[in-house]
Amino acid sequence: MYYLEYMSMQMFDAHTHIDMKHFKNDRERVIQRAREAGLVGMVTSSISPASFRMTLGIIEKYKDFIFHSAGCSASQVTQQEADQIIGLTRKYSTDIVAVGEVGLDYHWVKEPRAREAQEPIFSKFIELASELNLPIVIHSRKAEARASEMLEAQFSGDVLMHCFDGDSTIAQRVADNGWYITLPANFSKYRNRVQSAKILPLEQILLETDGPYLSPTSDRNEPANIQYGCEALGKILDQTKETIGETTTMNTKRFYRL
Numbered sequence: 001m002y003y004l005e006y007m008s009m010q011m012f013d014a015h016t017h018i019d020m021k022h023f024k025n026d027r028e029r030v031i032q033r034a035r036e037a038g039l040v041g042m043v044t045s046s047i048s049p050a051s052f053r054m055t056l057g058i059i060e061k062y063k064d065f066i067f068h069s070a071g072c073s074a075s076q077v078t079q080q081e082a083d084q085i086i087g088l089t090r091k092y093s094t095d096i097v098a099v100g101e102v103g104l105d106y107h108w109v110k111e112p113r114a115r116e117a118q119e120p121i122f123s124k125f126i127e128l129a130s131e132l133n134l135p136i137v138i139h140s141r142k143a144e145a146r147a148s149e150m151l152e153a154q155f156s157g158d159v160l161m162h163c164f165d166g167d168s169t170i171a172q173r174v175a176d177n178g179w180y181i182t183l184p185a186n187f188s189k190y191r192n193r194v195q196s197a198k199i200l201p202l203e204q205i206l207l208e209t210d211g212p213y214l215s216p217t218s219d220r221n222e223p224a225n226i227q228y229g230c231e232a233l234g235k236i237l238d239q240t241k242e243t244i245g246e247t248t249t250m251n252t253k254r255f256y257r258l
Helices: 027-036 049-061 079-091 112-117 119-132 144-154 168-176 191-199 223-237 241-256
Strands: 011-016 039-046 066-070 096-103 136-139 159-161 180-184 205-208
Touching (some): 011 205, 027 039, 027 223, 039 049, 049 079, 066 079, 096 241, 119 144, 136 144, 144 159, 144 168, 168 191, 191 223, 205 223, 205 241
Parallel strands (some): 011 039, 039 066, 066 096, 096 136
């Protein structure tokens, strides 16, 4: 069987979006494939009030396997939406393992004033994570330096730089701060991510799919594809995929306090 060799491995998808419409027709089969591939859990990130409510139903159905990190779409969220998400996060805080993904996006947002306008919303989510004593998951696409500055000034808890693609100076800064990064399943195609995998201690690295995006194959991405990230990281660090799977799983459980 295709997944048989992975059955003895432990893996964890530290960041995915299992509530999305891309999984509408086969969500149960996707989750079953993840279990068959050796995953012991996944963290799914909601990105809107509707996404939040849908995720509540999913985590109820898949208790102790799927966990909820509550965030937003950094490049698109409005103040009104952010306030709704913050209200829901407070209300359901005991069902949530982290605040995020939240942060800054300079990839889609080009105009300097529009970039700056993201910061008050980001600060509100940082305050929320502090208030609820939760770790925070950061979206910082092309904005790694500014996001790091804001976090250093405003937050003292555990930080995960999701889908990290910062250059080597930012990667070193993340390592020195004791923060974590996630590498997506297709990370070996990206120079900065490969460099980060070498700069950060393995104890500060988690693996994610960010499904349905960033697929390592020609198909839609899904949590079972964590195995590709495991293999790639094993090759780069000259470790077995079993060691990578076990260590990144422990790191994920430690970060999310599972």
